[in-house]
Amino acid sequence: MAEPAINKKDEINKVVDEGIDKGIARLTPEKIKQVINKVLASETGARLKAYVETCVHCGLCSEACHYYLSHDNDPKYSPAGKVKQTIWEILKKKGNVDPEFIRNASRIAYTECNLCRRCAMYCPFGIDIAYLMSIVRRLCHMLGVTPLYIQDTAHSHSACLNQMWVKEDEWIDSLFWQEEEAQDEISSLRIPLEKEGAETLYSVIAPEPKFRAQLIYQAAVIMNVAGVDFTMPATPGWDNSDLCMFTGDYEMMGRLKKAHFETAMRLKVKRIVMGECGHAFRSVYDVGNRWLAWKMPPIPIIHAVELYYELLKEGKIKITKKYDKPVTFQDPCNIVRGKGLHEKARYVVNAICEEFIEMHPNREHNYCCCAGGGVINTGPQYKMTRIKGNRIKAEQLFATKARGAKVIIAPCHNCHGGIEDINHHFGLDMELHFLGDIIYKVMEKPE
Amino acid sequence: MHDIYNFVSGPLVWASFIIFFAGCLYRLISMAVLARKKDVFVYEYMSFKFGLRSILHWITPFGTVKWRKNPFFTIVTFTFHICIIFIPIFLSAHIILWKESWGVSWWYISDTAADVLTIVAIASCIFFLVRRIVLPEVKYLTSISDYVILAIVAAPFITGFWTYHQWPGFRIMGILHIIAGETMLAAIPFTRLIHMIFFPFTRGYMGSEFGAVRHAKDW
Numbered sequence: 001m002a003e004p005a006i007n008k009k010d011e012i013n014k015v016v017d018e019g020i021d022k023g024i025a026r027l028t029p030e031k032i033k034q035v036i037n038k039v040l041a042s043e044t045g046a047r048l049k050a051y052v053e054t055c056v057h058c059g060l061c062s063e064a065c066h067y068y069l070s071h072d073n074d075p076k077y078s079p080a081g082k083v084k085q086t087i088w089e090i091l092k093k094k095g096n097v098d099p100e101f102i103r104n105a106s107r108i109a110y111t112e113c114n115l116c117r118r119c120a121m122y123c124p125f126g127i128d129i130a131y132l133m134s135i136v137r138r139l140c141h142m143l144g145v146t147p148l149y150i151q152d153t154a155h156s157h158s159a160c161l162n163q164m165w166v167k168e169d170e171w172i173d174s175l176f177w178q179e180e181e182a183q184d185e186i187s188s189l190r191i192p193l194e195k196e197g198a199e200t201l202y203s204v205i206a207p208e209p210k211f212r213a214q215l216i217y218q219a220a221v222i223m224n225v226a227g228v229d230f231t232m233p234a235t236p237g238w239d240n241s242d243l244c245m246f247t248g249d250y251e252m253m254g255r256l257k258k259a260h261f262e263t264a265m266r267l268k269v270k271r272i273v274m275g276e277c278g279h280a281f282r283s284v285y286d287v288g289n290r291w292l293a294w295k296m297p298p299i300p301i302i303h304a305v306e307l308y309y310e311l312l313k314e315g316k317i318k319i320t321k322k323y324d325k326p327v328t329f330q331d332p333c334n335i336v337r338g339k340g341l342h343e344k345a346r347y348v349v350n351a352i353c354e355e356f357i358e359m360h361p362n363r364e365h366n367y368c369c370c371a372g373g374g375v376i377n378t379g380p381q382y383k384m385t386r387i388k389g390n391r392i393k394a395e396q397l398f399a400t401k402a403r404g405a406k407v408i409i410a411p412c413h414n415c416h417g418g419i420e421d422i423n424h425h426f427g428l429d430m431e432l433h434f435l436g437d438i439i440y441k442v443m444e445k446p447e
Numbered sequence: 448m449h450d451i452y453n454f455v456s457g458p459l460v461w462a463s464f465i466i467f468f469a470g471c472l473y474r475l476i477s478m479a480v481l482a483r484k485k486d487v488f489v490y491e492y493m494s495f496k497f498g499l500r501s502i503l504h505w506i507t508p509f510g511t512v513k514w515r516k517n518p519f520f521t522i523v524t525f526t527f528h529i530c531i532i533f534i535p536i537f538l539s540a541h542i543i544l545w546k547e548s549w550g551v552s553w554w555y556i557s558d559t560a561a562d563v564l565t566i567v568a569i570a571s572c573i574f575f576l577v578r579r580i581v582l583p584e585v586k587y588l589t590s591i592s593d594y595v596i597l598a599i600v601a602a603p604f605i606t607g608f609w610t611y612h613q614w615p616g617f618r619i620m621g622i623l624h625i626i627a628g629e630t631m632l633a634a635i636p637f638t639r640l641i642h643m644i645f646f647p648f649t650r651g652y653m654g655s656e657f658g659a660v661r662h663a664k665d666w
Binding site for chain 1: 478479481482484485486488489491492501505511512513516517520582583584585586587588589590593596639641642645646648649650651652653654656657660661662663664665666
């Protein structure tokens with residue numbers, strides 16, 4: 001007979017996480033039951049019911065998951081295995097679960113699933129397991145049991161509408177600073193702030209001004225050279241990121257997206273172009289807009305990959321000499337399974353690099369970086385969860401390296417975070433870049 | 448014996464068909480109503496074109512990466528599903544019953560072919576059983592209900608095979624066969640066998656999301 005969903009004797013990955021520990025300490029079985037049943041009754045319906053009742057427990061989804069593959073096919077890490085340990089049990093017991101169960105569920109939902117949606121392509125029924133894990137996260141959020149670090153970013157979002165506690169003046173200052181730096185290279189360069197009626201609003205995630213400011217510099221150079229009529233907002237609403245979507249704080253997610261869309265409306269732009277970030281794209285294009293009852297975003301939104309594709313295709317950016325190191329490309333789940341940008345990205349890579357070597361699997365079937373879905377935001381105490389949970393990515397990259405690739409291009413911040421750690425831990429010794437890094441390097445710039 | 452036979456091959460057949468059709472209809476309608484109430488966006492995103500595109504890939508043997516990665520499983524599961532729908536409909540013995548009761552009949556397969564297909568269906572059930580016991584990732588998900596469902600599906604084929612070959616006790620087995628078939632029909636709406644009815648909708652919805660919104664393939 002099968003094992004019970006929760007085996008007390010299991011060696012549970014014991015991580016000290018104050019967010020979870022303190023949240024658990026405040027819970028009682030009555031409170032858990034009340035919250036769970038309230039959320040399930042008011043927020044779930046046909047989809048949850050159909051998914052749970054259709055699943056025939058076949059286990060075919062297992063090999064879709066990088067955690068499962070990286071843990072030597074341990075069934076506890078299979079997509080349905082994670083569902084069994086969380087939502088099945090919750091439904092079976094009608095919410096009568098104890099605080100320790102919630103601790104376990106919180107760990108699984110926040111740190112052992114990246115919501116990457118690869119399993120939806122391996123389940124014959126197309127059961128949306130990422131959706132099921134999101135329900136578990138929503139329950140944990142409503143119970144106040146979220147990992148400390150990601151909760152801190154959610155607090156930052158609610159206090160200042162950006163992810164990294166960036167104050168308004170710091171934001172404006174960072175843009176001026178990058179503009180000045182870039183003017184040393186191209187004297188006419190501008191980063192136009194608050195330019196009403198510009199064609200494009202360029203938005204980024206808060207980690208860019210905080211510690212990857214060179215990305216703003218590069219984007220400014222690319223758009224200035226290509227003659228893109230763009231602007232950046234000087235008010236909150238500039239940050240397109242959204243960790244509230246991943247903690248399960250959908251009310252905050254709605255506020256964030258509203259602020260972002262309204263900023264674009266206020267500046268009367270025709271479209272939003274966002275930097276090389278995956279999760280933010282999921283938030284503006286797929287999840288956040290739906291919470292606000294927009295079937296599709298209220299204003300066209302494109303990812304940096306699409307902008308680069310346009311600029312290269314239309315010849316607005318010319319390449320002086322293609323990048324000569326052999327590169328491979330990491331397909332980020334949120335813009336590939338989330339928007340099908342894999343072919344456009346390949347067009348860009350081929351336009352700017354001499355030699356492109358595919359990693360396998362690729363495109364929609366690529367393995368997740370194990371940092372996305374908010375997992376990297378749960379903090380350093382879960383770093384090894386991510387690294388051990390993605391040995392398969394290291395193997396995939398080693399195999400690509402063996403075929404000659406020296407550089408990984410990943411147009412997503414989370415992919416960078418995840419792959420950097422894997423690169424370091426497994427001694428992969430490959431370079432890691434954004435598309436913008438390479439375009440900036442090889443493009444024709446005015447003297 | 449005759450009374451029992453008349454009962455299981457008369458009123459119980461009616462009951463099982465009514466439960467099957469009414470049950471499936473009820474499940475579908477109640478799910479549609481619930482979706483309209485709680486997941487209204489499902490209606491917004493459901494796309495006939497992309498839903499069908501995904502469904503067609505998934506009902507084609509080796510039409511998806513997943514099917515290609517597990518060729519043996521793919522062959523077994525496709526053969527099995529075709530067998531369990533095909534055999535009861537096109538078995539000559541069943542058609543005789545239809546003809547006697549309703550005066551209707553249609554094309555049927557030879558008894559030898561039926562025999563072979565039945566063995567394939569039973570062997571597939573054994574494969575699924577072994578898989579549940581042996582493969583850790585399937586065993587972990589398995590509960591008693593999964594064995595019960597498998598037994599419900601296997602029973603009509605085992606008892607039917609027994610009856611046809613007139614092995615010892617075949618008269619009782621024949622009655623059990625009818626009961627087993629009726630049980631399976633009646634169980635479909637109320638067990639995970641409902642995947643037969645829900646498949647086009649769950650797969651179709653995922654295909655719609657992937658195709659129309661995300662511009663990506665889901666196979």
